[in-house]
Amino acid sequence: MKKPELDEKVERVALMRKQLVRVLDDDGQAVGEWVPDLSVDDKIAGLRDMMTVRTFDARMLRAHRQGKISFYMQALGEEAIACGQQRALRPGDMHFPTYRQQGLLIAAGYPIVQMMNQILSNEEDPLKGRQLPVLYSAKSHGFFSISGNLATQYPQAVGWAMASAMRGDTAIASAWIGEGASAENDFHAALVMASTYQAPVILNIVNNHWAISTPEDFARGASATFADRGYGFSIPAIRVDGNDYLATYAASQWAAERARANLGPTLLEWITLRRGAHSTSDDPSVYRPDHESEQFPLADPIDRLRQHLTALGAWDDDRHESLQREITAEIETALAEADSHGSVKSGAVPGPATMFDDVFAELPRHLREQRGQVGE
Amino acid sequence: MPSMTMVEAIRDAHMVAMEGDDRVVVFGEDVGFFGGVFRCTQGLQERFGDHRCFDAPINESAIVGAAIGMAAYGLRPCVEMQFADYMYPAYDQIVSEAARLRHRSAGDFTAPIVVRMPSGGGIFGGQTHSQSPEALFTHVAGLKTVVVSNPYDAKGLLIAAIEDDDPVIFLEPKRVYNGPFDGHHDRPVVPWSKHPLGDVPEGHYTVPLGEARVHRAGSDLTVLTYGTLVHVAQTAAEERGVDAEIIDLRTLVPLDVDAIVESVAKTGRCIVLHEATLTSGFGAELSATVQERCFYHLEAPITRVCGWDTPYPHALEWSYFPGPDRVGRAMEEVLAA
Numbered sequence: 151m152k153k154p155e156l157d158e159k160v161e162r163v164a165l166m167r168k169q170l171v172r173v174l175d176d177d178g179q180a181v182g183e184w185v186p187d188l189s190v191d192d193k194i195a196g197l198r199d200m201m202t203v204r205t206f207d208a209r210m211l212r213a214h215r216q217g218k219i220s221f222y223m224q225a226l227g228e229e230a231i232a233c234g235q236q237r238a239l240r241p242g243d244m245h246f247p248t249y250r251q252q253g254l255l256i257a258a259g260y261p262i263v264q265m266m267n268q269i270l271s272n273e274e275d276p277l278k279g280r281q282l283p284v285l286y287s288a289k290s291h292g293f294f295s296i297s298g299n300l301a302t303q304y305p306q307a308v309g310w311a312m313a314s315a316m317r318g319d320t321a322i323a324s325a326w327i328g329e330g331a332s333a334e335n336d337f338h339a340a341l342v343m344a345s346t347y348q349a350p351v352i353l354n355i356v357n358n359h360w361a362i363s364t365p366e367d368f369a370r371g372a373s374a375t376f377a378d379r380g381y382g383f384s385i386p387a388i389r390v391d392g393n394d395y396l397a398t399y400a401a402s403q404w405a406a407e408r409a410r411a412n413l414g415p416t417l418l419e420w421i422t423l424r425r426g427a428h429s430t431s432d433d434p435s436v437y438r439p440d441h442e443s444e445q446f447p448l449a450d451p452i453d454r455l456r457q458h459l460t461a462l463g464a465w466d467d468d469r470h471e472s473l474q475r476e477i478t479a480e481i482e483t484a485l486a487e488a489d490s491h492g493s494v495k496s497g498a499v500p501g502p503a504t505m506f507d508d509v510f511a512e513l514p515r516h517l518r519e520q521r522g523q524v525g526e
Numbered sequence: 527m528p529s530m531t532m533v534e535a536i537r538d539a540h541m542v543a544m545e546g547d548d549r550v551v552v553f554g555e556d557v558g559f560f561g562g563v564f565r566c567t568q569g570l571q572e573r574f575g576d577h578r579c580f581d582a583p584i585n586e587s588a589i590v591g592a593a594i595g596m597a598a599y600g601l602r603p604c605v606e607m608q609f610a611d612y613m614y615p616a617y618d619q620i621v622s623e624a625a626r627l628r629h630r631s632a633g634d635f636t637a638p639i640v641v642r643m644p645s646g647g648g649i650f651g652g653q654t655h656s657q658s659p660e661a662l663f664t665h666v667a668g669l670k671t672v673v674v675s676n677p678y679d680a681k682g683l684l685i686a687a688i689e690d691d692d693p694v695i696f697l698e699p700k701r702v703y704n705g706p707f708d709g710h711h712d713r714p715v716v717p718w719s720k721h722p723l724g725d726v727p728e729g730h731y732t733v734p735l736g737e738a739r740v741h742r743a744g745s746d747l748t749v750l751t752y753g754t755l756v757h758v759a760q761t762a763a764e765e766r767g768v769d770a771e772i773i774d775l776r777t778l779v780p781l782d783v784d785a786i787v788e789s790v791a792k793t794g795r796c797i798v799l800h801e802a803t804l805t806s807g808f809g810a811e812l813s814a815t816v817q818e819r820c821f822y823h824l825e826a827p828i829t830r831v832c833g834w835d836t837p838y839p840h841a842l843e844w845s846y847f848p849g850p851d852r853v854g855r856a857m858e859e860v861l862a863a
Binding site: 244246276277278280281285287288289294295297299302304305306307308309310311312313314316317323335336339340342343346507508509510511514515516 | 551577582583585587588591592593594595596598599600601603615618619622623627628629630631632633634635636667668670690691692736779780781783
């Protein structure tokens with residue numbers, strides 16, 4: 151697959167909306183023009199990020215089954231996309247994520263115990279128990295508050311990027327959406343704004359093939375791909391193997407450099423598979439074909455990067471297992487600490503009076519009166 | 527002191543706010559080069575450049591969504607919905623996003639935006655250019671809602687709204703853009719240049735959000751209202767010889783409860799007026815507030831005079847509009863009760 155110049159005319163990259171950027175071949179070799187400039191240590195860091203996300207997810211699902219938490223959403227099989235893009239962007243950039251980009255936080259080094267405090271809605275929850283589990287907010291780590299409504303963050307990301315450009319800043323924004331929610335009006339609102347003002351924004355569509363129970367074609371309609379959506383707005387749009395960590399890094403870096411060079415928005419469609427349920431409230435056995443995961447041709451992102459590092463002679467089973475033990479221990483330690491601060495299930499949550507904080511910058515009279523009625 | 531129409535006062539408020547703070551940006555449909563269909567942003571692009579005041583594509587959700595993103599970055603966007611009737615595509619961004627961002631992120635992100643919108647009828651705008659959707663905003667936690675009635679307040683309130691750290695919905699009844707419309711559509715309108723509230727100081731001043739204004743002091747009864755009906759109430763009171771105390775609420779959230787209680791405790795009678803449809807309108811909130819806080823002062827039932835529960839009709843506009851006759855009759859009934 152050819153890698154276009156950053157300022158390549160949109161017509162000349164138009165076919166890439168139908169193709170697939172890959173770096174890792176089936177033998178774990180990095181091949182072609184898109185091979186990113188990453189050291190072995192960078193790749194091991196990427197592997198660690200993805201393994202941390204997967205281990206974290208598995209532990210939180212277990213915590214849900216144990217009755218410790220009320221809800222959870224995992225990213226099983228999709229870990230490479232958020233992890234790879236986070237490492238390709240810079241501190242100061244701002245992501246506008248959905249609920250399946252926990253990899254952005256983990257790859258940015260956000261404290262895992264803080265994520266758990268949020269999920270537990272405990273006394274140390276940075277969001278004071280106001281949000282459903284996993285709807286994090288972390289401005290310090292370039293992570294915009296997740297809404298829970300779908301697609302609303304897409305035009306917001308474009309606005310943030312416009313503001314950065316208007317102020318002469320070099321920070322860029324990155325918008326995230328699932329392929330299902332790309333049917334929402336706000337997705338198209340964002341594309342027209344991004345195209346009109348040539349905002350320095352990356353427009354990610356994570357195509358994991360399932361919007362709860364409906365397959366991707368309900369949102370895609372008669373178009374061949376979701377990247378096709380970019381074409382009508384003259385936004386360069388590229389389909390990328392989302393289970394190939396090196397491709398996620400390379401394509402994100404390409405889009406980020408375009409944005410930083412004032413060459414406007416880029417749309418990236420990431421091909422991946424939601425291997426698990428939509429959430430802990432979902433039962434995919436009702437609507438999904440058996441053995442779908444095993445037959446998905448892009449394989450598993452962690453296995454593929456591990457295979458690549460092994461082929462480089464930089465990795466082996468012992469090191470992999472040792473890293474896994476280290477991550478598992480790290481997560482258990484974090485959970486023990488988070489647990490010590492209580493949870494929504496144990497009732498150790500922020501006091502009722504705190505729900506009146508942050509409705510406004512200053513507490514107006516009617517909320518002061520209501521706070522007085524709710525008691526402590 | 528210069529005399530200004532409400533359009534000119536709003537334009538001047540933008541000028542002052544943009545001059546004083548380079549984070550203030552203004553955009554919307556036809557807002558930039560043309561200066562807005564009601565001319566409220568005329569001259570801003572020329573003066574501040576097209577990075578500070580610019581046109582937007584016709585997509586209200588994109589406009590408010592982008593404004594939220596800009597505010598999260600650190601700017602102070604003030605955007606225009608061309609008509610309040612067109613804000614519905616942006617409603618999700620306003621209600622689910624701007625209103626709740628501070629709370630849901632525990633102060634990590636905030637959305638200090640102003641969403642201006644011309645509202646109300648009386649211009650033969652039919653059902654899609656006449657609505658008064660204030661109750662759709664006052665019902666939402668995290669929004670401040672302002673409805674202006676005159677040039678002096680419009681300038682001071684708009685500057686205060688832009689400087690406020692929270693999202694503010696700013697409704698501009700278009701029928702009073704050019705004069706204090708008294709409700710008699712068949713008579714010439716007095717221009718703002720002949721009205722004391724058309725005297726607008728130059729430069730920076732604010733009218734604080736959350737403070738009502740006694741438009742006319744009186745002792746017979748209290749009128750709680752805002753926007754165009756402030757002037758209609760005054761006309762009705764003068765025509766019927768009623769010594770009404772007219773409270774222009776100006777800000778609906780936060781509401782100036784003290785001003786309401788003080789007045790009703792004095793007069794013992796209360797009518798509530800608005801142009802929006804009656805059922806679940808903001809008048810219901812006002813009526814409940816008076817009942818809860820002033821029940822033992824009341825000598826008559828609280829009466830509401832509002833728009834009928836129909837879409838705003840084009841040809842029958844003046845049958846819909848709560849004009850001086852309906853308001854005057856209500857005053858007499860409340861006095862007789």
